[in-house]
Amino acid sequence: MPSNMSLFSVNAILILSTDDRSRILAKYYSAPHAPPGSTNQPGVNPYPTVKEQKAFEKGLLEKTNKQTSDVILYDGRVVVFKMEGDVMLYVVGGGDENEIMLFGVVLALRDALSILLKHSVDKRTLIENYDILSLAVDEIIDDGIILETDPVIISSRVSKPPTQDIASVKNIDLSEQGLLNAWEFGKLKLAERMRQL
Helix, strand or coil: CCCCCCCECCCEEEEEECCCCCEEEEEECCCCCCCCCCCCCCCCCCCCCHHHHHHHHHHHHHHHCCCCCCEEEECCEEEEEEEECCEEEEEEECCCCCHHHHHHHHHHHHHHHHHHCCCCCCHHHHHHCHHHHHHHHHHHEECCEECCCCHHHHHHHHHCCCHHHHHHHHCCCCCHHHHHHHHHHHHHHHHHHHHHC
């Protein structure tokens, strides 16, 4: 029986700037449960403080800055990465994690951001659209568990408004007369409620 029967596979997802070595987005995950019979939890975040995280990120940027490959083993962890404009996208997994699966995550993130940001994935655009970036990451990974790797589905979930709100918005009359009617209706309902009290 395999020892790792958990869906937990991503320890961290990082987006770092290559220009000034600053972090744009950094999410570290810990496994929710220890495997049965183990005394230590292998998925525990080894970088619990911001100082340790920044030291890890600095070393990672230095190691991958001149790399030609997309997969490395760094600090006992499998790291897959892609450079896009002036940012580096990283997905960090455990030392025994499947690098092809992690590489699918980094490609899904890159392609979804490319769709959502109209092929303009750079530091400035990511910071200006941080809400879209955060939602895209949350659609791909939830607490270290990979949920989705299809960039079209990810981008449609991030950019599509809720369907229940669309029907009610279509029938609203936003003309001056429509707004006056809404005001009069509101006054009438308020007066009725006040009379009931």
